[in-house]
Amino acid sequence: MKRVVLKKPGSLSFESCDEPVPGPGDVLITVRACGICGSDVHAYLGKHPLVKYPVTPGHEFSGEVVAAGGDVHSELLGSRVCVEPSLACGHCPLCKSGRYNICGNLRVLGFQADGAMCEKIAVPRDRVHLLPPGVDFKGGALAEPAAVGIHALAMSGAGPGGWILVVGAGVIGLMITRAAKALGCRVAVIENNQERVGRALEFGADEALLFDEEPPGTTRGEPAGAGLQAVFECVGKPETMDLAVRLAPRGSTVVVVGVFPRPVPVPVSLVQDGELDVKGALMYTGEDFEKALDLIAGGLIEPGDFITHTVGLDEVERGYRLLTDPKAPTVKVLVEYDGG
Ligand SMILES: [Zn+2]
Numbered sequence: 001m002k003r004v005v006l007k008k009p010g011s012l013s014f015e016s017c018d019e020p021v022p023g024p025g026d027v028l029i030t031v032r033a034c035g036i037c038g039s040d041v042h043a044y045l046g047k048h049p050l051v052k053y054p055v056t057p058g059h060e061f062s063g064e065v066v067a068a069g070g071d072v073h074s075e076l077l078g079s080r081v082c083v084e085p086s087l088a089c090g091h092c093p094l095c096k097s098g099r100y101n102i103c104g105n106l107r108v109l110g111f112q113a114d115g116a117m118c119e120k121i122a123v124p125r126d127r128v129h130l131l132p133p134g135v136d137f138k139g140g141a142l143a144e145p146a147a148v149g150i151h152a153l154a155m156s157g158a159g160p161g162g163w164i165l166v167v168g169a170g171v172i173g174l175m176i177t178r179a180a181k182a183l184g185c186r187v188a189v190i191e192n193n194q195e196r197v198g199r200a201l202e203f204g205a206d207e208a209l210l211f212d213e214e215p216p217g218t219t220r221g222e223p224a225g226a227g228l229q230a231v232f233e234c235v236g237k238p239e240t241m242d243l244a245v246r247l248a249p250r251g252s253t254v255v256v257v258g259v260f261p262r263p264v265p266v267p268v269s270l271v272q273d274g275e276l277d278v279k280g281a282l283m284y285t286g287e288d289f290e291k292a293l294d295l296i297a298g299g300l301i302e303p304g305d306f307i308t309h310t311v312g313l314d315e316v317e318r319g320y321r322l323l324t325d326p327k328a329p330t331v332k333v334l335v336e337y338d339g340g
């Protein structure tokens with residue numbers, strides 16, 4: 001079969017290899033669609049701190065089950081599925097409590113283990129989610145980034161009727177926007193790019209502002225109950241982390257969703273002064289994945305809104321380049337496979 005290999009930063013190749021054999025507890029999946037993520041681009045550019053080169057990228061994917069390892073029930077054969085790309089140890093206290101997304105031994109397909117930019121992949125059966133009727137392979141590939149947004153929203157404690165503020169209108173910021181609207185929140189988005197401000201409004205934000213405008217409900221000293229309940233940092237840069245903390249009203253929550261390549265300064269005096277609850281949100285669990293599939297099946301997260309470009313498996317590098325081109329109007333670039 002064919003697969004993409006990221007040998008080292010900047011070096012992608014398309015090569016032949018043997019088909020994987022599903023071990024006990026695994027299923028073999030013919031991949032039909034795989035999203036290219038900002039974190040894949042970081043790995044390509046050598047800016048991702050946790051990649052083990054060489055690696056086959058791809059962690060946002062869907063496909064069809066074509067074989068099962070020894071102890072897996074064969075009723076899964078032929079099922080259309082998407083996959084949580086997290087391989088956790090399963091034994092530590094965090095795994096046992098259900099928080100396997102923060103297992104100390106976590107490996108993620110596409111980063112520390114080979115991912116889905118290949119024709120077939122073997123994955124543990126317990127990381128597989130059935131696609132509901134009406135969700136196609138493209139929708140299935142969006143379940144992963146949607147689950148990131150849903151998990152972050154759940155971490156924030158924001159509830160119906162409250163405002164949230166999303167810093168950064170990339171794919172994850174837009175997923176949080178959609179999930180929050182589905183929950184009945186009101187959403188403000190702040191961006192430093194005028195085009196993305198417009199996009200946030202198209203995706204359902206109640207307000208979208210450029211950095212230098214004042215977002216609603218953020219005046220320091222007001223109780224958070226009447227204004228913002230939570231601020232989401234979805235960029236991963238020092239200036240946006242600083243902004244997120246400065247805009248968070250007293251008593252509110254700041255959720256760190258962006259990926260920071262190195263430590264950044266945070267105005268801790270404001271954290272203390274306003275008893276801000278600063279939380280990290282990492283990946284998701286199976287519950288978040290199921291909620292993501294519900295939102296996609298219900299049309300609240302529409303694949304056609306997110307997927308702006310598609311490329312073939314043999315032209316993945318073009319997809320990466322689209323995502324690094326500031327002039328390309330990309331939201332999600334999807335790798336589509338023969339028969340996908
Ligand atoms: Zn991703």
Ligand SMILES: [Zn+2]
Pocket residue numbers: 088089090091092093094095096100103104105
């Ligand atoms: Zn564990």
